Amino acid sequence: MTGPQLPAHTEPDDPIFAVCGPDGASLRCRVCGAVDEIVADEVPSMAGYGEDTCTRCTRCGSVETTDPIFGWRAKPATWPPAPEHDQP
Numbered sequence: 595m596t597g598p599q600l601p602a603h604t605e606p607d608d609p610i611f612a613v614c615g616p617d618g619a620s621l622r623c624r625v626c627g628a629v630d631e632i633v634a635d636e637v638p639s640m641a642g643y644g645e646d647t648c649t650r651c652t653r654c655g656s657v658e659t660t661d662p663i664f665g666w667r668a669k670p671a672t673w674p675p676a677p678e679h680d681q682p
């Protein structure tokens with residue numbers, strides 16, 4: 595499955611994950627371009643009401659979270675990752 599390539603750059607307020615595919619049934623990470631490599635989790639919020647949600651890209655580690663107090667937040671990962679220089 596291929597789609598238009600977006601620049602890796604994302605604005606801080608831009609969603610990290612966007613639907614793609616003919617039926618919008620897939621989620622694509624706009625940071626690293628992975629499709630359907632995204633895990634979503636919901637847990638009861640520590641706020642005492644509502645739920646916290648966490649959507650994470652398993653490839654690059656970018657995360658979107660929502661919670662009843664702060665609402666939506668995005669934490670894009672650095673992609674491509676910085677090269678490691680300490681390999682044997």
Ligand SMILES: [Zn+2]
Nearest residue numbers: 623626651654
């Ligand atoms: Zn990603």
